[in-house]
Amino acid sequence: MRAWVFATAAAVLASSPAQAGESACWFEEGTLVVPAVVAGAAGDYILDTGTARTILHDTRAQAEGFEQTQLTGEVRVAGVVLRERPVVVEGLDARTYAHPTPIAGVIGADVLSGFVLDVSYSPCRIALHRPASAPPTRGAVLPMGRFGHLPLAPAGVTDGVRGARGPWILAVSQPLPARLNEAVATVPGAAKPEELYPGGVWTAQLAGLSFAGQVAPDVQAGLLRQAEADGALGAIGSPVLSRWTLRFDFPRGRLTLKEQGPPLGSDGPR
Template sequence: MRRVVPLLILSLLATRGGPAMAEERGAGQTACWFENGAVVAPAAIGGIAGDYVIDLSAPHTLLHVDVAQGAGFTDTALTLPVRVAGRKVDAAPIAVQNLDYRAVGFSTPIMGVIGADILGRYGLALDFSPCRLRLERPGRVRGGWKGGLPVTIVGGVPTVLAAASNGLHGISGPFALDTASAGGVRARGAADGPRQKPVGTLSGLSLNGALRQDLPAVVAGDLPAGVVGAIGVRVLAGYRLRLDPTALRLWLTPIPAGR
């Protein structure tokens, strides 16, 4: 018997603001990869280079406490430069946390999480096959494209309207873009809950004019207040994703089934 996920648990926490950015000319890009249900890319925080989870649904950029202490940092709130995909933030607020729960199942150590406070300041292009992350000055990512989905920034993260149902109850509203969860949809759960193992199935998700059925669902991690849920990699990987924070638009271009 299919286990349903209670949609009533999709409630949430508040967030804070973002950093001052140092713009660089042109576009920056880097190869990324899928691991453990997450998009991972090389980056550096305060000179600490390594593998970082790329998470558009995380309001804040995070550094693993063990990594921070190993580099000589003792505070839990830091201001450090961040480099990712050829872009640099000269002084970004960094939260130092124990990220052991987010590092489970990865083949290499995870240094931290690059969140929406960094990613949301650029035009973002994410290709899933092959995986490539591109960051441009806002307004340039879409080129001459028209249309797209309206984007609303809620609690510091970009969201789009979607609707989900577990067969008994339905819920609709702003959903974050979770590029770090193995499931198709993530509901709010324990702050230190794993995102790698779906624990149930949603009967349906309506997004971008398409209905997807029997999606694996993850119940883990906090979401900003006002965010209904998060759309995971199981769904997003079916598209080429383009996000323009200036125009507040998201373009989801379906990837041909053969790829």
């Protein structure tokens, strides 16, 4: 397990030129989708702070003539150009089957974490700023730690009898409100527990989730592999996060939230 630490120093950008910019996106099937180019493959990509690595869908990689599972190539997204970036080739069918249009891959936290990232779900828009040139913003501010490139913020959860509080991965394109680390949660009586993991079709229910000073009751949840969660309690997804406009200030270790939707407890997470 890696230690949970708050970022205190400016992140180092790629050695190649990187221009800050913004892009329209669309929010569908619980995910943020943006136009991007990865290793020369232009298309629609999921943008996710909760995915550690940038991914090219294996079917798209094959169509582009790539046979390797590990690539190095240029990434273009929201006006940013990063050269010589590592790209993983893997299947994404379990994650993208419900999308009405083909998904070429995922823009992961490894690309995003050198910037200040602004995310708005409605209207859907994302922006990447160089650390020293991000415009001012207002909202509630939380400390933001990291596991590698993945952003973490404190949150609490209860099953109605017991509770736990600690760091959670913030996954802007996780369609489920919450996934709990399998090391801290079980689902007694589940006939097919494997279906509670990403790619499965079942969910369980939490009595409550508290985040950013608000409490959401009766939250749908699944499980997360311990290797993916590391020392985090789990991952918080878009049905919770989409009620705010979010600023992920990776270099300074801060998360800013500006209210955009109804309180979490009003109708539950969206």
